[in-house]
Amino acid sequence: MINLKDPKLYINRELSWLQFNTRVLKQAQDRSQPLLERLKFLAIYGTNLDEFYMIRVAGLKKLFTAGVIVSGADRLTPLQQLREIRGYLHKELQVVEYTLGEIFKELEKEGLFLKTFSSVNQHERNRLNRYFYENIYQVVVPIAIDATHPFPHLNNLSFGLIVKLLDSEDENIERFGIVRIPRSLPRFVELDSGTYVPIESIVAEHIEDLFPGYTMLKYTPFRVTRNADITIEEEEADDFMEILEEGLKLRKKGELVRLELGFDTDDELLGFLNRHTNVYKNDIYHFQNVLNLGSLWQIVTNKDFAHLTLPSYTPRTLPPLDRNDSIYSILDKQDILLYHPYESFEPIIKFIQTAAKDPDVVSIRMTLYRSGTNSPIVQALMQAAESGKQVTAMVELKARFDEENNVIWAKALENAGAHVIYGIPGFKVHAKAALVTKKVGKGLKQYAHLGTGNYNPATAKIYTDFSYMTSKDEITNDLTRFFHFLTGFSKKGKLNKLFMSPTQIKPRLLEMIKNEASKGDEGHIIVKVNSLVDEDVIRALYKASQAGVKIELIVRGICALRPGIEGVSENIRVISIIGKYLEHPRVVYCKHASPRLYISSADWMPRNLVRRIELLNGIEDGELADKLLQILQLQCSDNVLSHELQSSGGYKSKYHKQSENAGELHQQDLQSCKKRETELCAAACRTTAQGELGTSVPNIEHKGDSRCFTSLKSGIRI
DSSP: OOOTTOGGGBOOHHHHHHHHHHHHHHHHHOTTSOHHHHHHHHHHHHHHHHHIIIIIIHHHHHHHHTTOOOOSTTOOOHHHHHHHHHHHHHHHHHHHHHHHHHHHHHHHHTTOEEOOGGGSOHHHHHHHHHHIIIIITTTOEEEEEBTTBOOOOOOTTOEEEEEEEEESSOTTOEEEEEEEOOTTSOSEEEOTTSEEEEHHHHHHHTHHHHSTTEEEEEEEEEEEEEOOOOOOOGGGOSOHHHHHHHHHHHHTTSOEEEEEEOTTOOHHHHHHHHHHHOOOGGGEEEOSSOSOGGGGHHHHTOGGGGGGSOOOOOOBOOTTTTSSSOHHHHHHHOOEEEEETTBOSHHHHHHHHHHHHOTTEEEEEEEESOOOTTOHHHHHHHHHHHTTOEEEEEEOTTSTTOHHHHHHHHHHHHHHTOEEEOOBTTBEEOOOEEEEEEEETTEEEEEEEEESSOSOTTGGGTEEEEEEEEOOHHHHHHHHHHHHHHHSOOSOOOOSSSEEETTSHHHHHHHHHHHHHTTGGGOEEEEEESOBOOHHHHHHHHHHHHTTOEEEEEESSOBOBOOOOTTTTTTEEEEEEOSSSEEOOEEEEETTSSSSEEEESOOBSHHHHHSEEEEEEEOOOHHHHHHHHHHHHHHHTOOSSEEEEOTTSOEEEOOOTTSTTHHHHHHHHHHHHHHHHHHHHHHHHOOOTTOSBOOOTTSOOBOOOTTSOOOGGGTOOO
């Protein structure tokens, strides 16, 4: 009998994450993409890697220091993982550098340049000189380092120059200094001609203005990364807001975990800098092109070169939401399932805004995880509170890297008169739910929204997510109980129709998988999540595969399950889809479950299933369930943006444009892609009574309905 706890059956989560970021990098390598789309993916790759080092690598270092031997089902030690990560990233850095150089070489043909100060003409140098004295000189911080000037503290992601200086009056005196470049300054200075000049190049040209009496001998740009995770001892904190704000301050002082250096850093500069930063040698990365890949967003968003990006897509508002009918009157008649960003997020905003203005609405309750800046939803909640409505907002202050923004919103809501909850001790509230209570006649009627994504209008345009809206009593009653649980002291936390973690979601998932396994080769499971790590769930899927169940997994990021192993997982197929939109929904389909389809806020990771407050809700309406299933089936058949996970742990692209007949096959794929886009349109809309769109996935004919999603260049390549 096969031991399903054998470490060989599991992929290390950190190495799986690296594979995910490599798939992001491959989008930057795709020459069929517009140039600035490629540059965008390099920026995403860089910001992803920043967070990985700040959180995951920093965590592994802490585990190693604490003497922890193993930390996952794969049984790799923290030290083994660190070695694998460093080797992987140093090798991949060569690909990053080549790709960035190739993209900028092509951008030059389009009139967009990245140049140093020394490579621009005299007129442009004069402009940059003026810019330095008018915008940079007063802001940068030159720091001498010697016996009387200690090495300064460098905040997380600090950027600057390390310089070696020669005393102009005594050539025997050499000194070192640092110039800190604040984030308030642009990463690149743009000239009218479409030329970008890295700010460090401009600062380096004026070092002698910053250190009068000294001549610069050499310099290099550098950037540091610190441990940015926040550990909060909640039980010891009387004021959670206060302890979080203190944690945000400490984040800037975490242990240094990575050092990035610019072009041609010699041993002397490196040695001096690292004597003070003390970063392990294999956590030092040398770049020849640009430090801080995430800063490339500045170039990507240049509207003068918008033709080098994919055309923007305008989400549709489809019947019955495209009429002037009240959202509440619509929900009295039917449930709604929306697929963002193809279908607009605007109805969700109006759901809250209408409630804020409606005199018959008595209360609004919401969870807020990442609401973004200038949120119209939070503004509506504040207006509702100010008008006397009962507003309850669960603002999760522990939403990583959004903590500061959430603190601001929480205080603003409190000042407006809302009742704000800051979290549940020991748990992070990740559920996405809103509940509106309205006076109808002599009684009360409730309306609910449940989603897989955040209440953030900005990310709703670039993340794919599902929204479910209903007035069904069994759902709204459960949500009332859910919010009572958040605000009160209930220890049960059990819902009747919905499922809530940490007590209900995982048992329900295991129950459905086990039930499907009992059906043998008649069973069928489709899952779409961001990450799959939980060992119990993986073992349940292995057992279902052994029973003959067909299992299709769409896992965007980390996947610890190893498919294609004889006798264990040969019936499991795993794909990852990376494209214009961030694939964000969590959906599960089990052919023999009742209901068959569920959407959720929870990924299949221990943190989501046992350490967070999450929600899972079934889609019982037959038409909505069919719509959801069609979208899953379409993604399972993707042959353009999907990468299939191999039993080795690597991924293989299904896109065959690299073959000998690349041009011809690429055109075939584009046609296939356009057909699939039309199919997705039909699956997402299902709105036309005239039969303009079919509903059968294999045989859909599109006849140009203007309400549908038809632009191939919009990047909807599902």
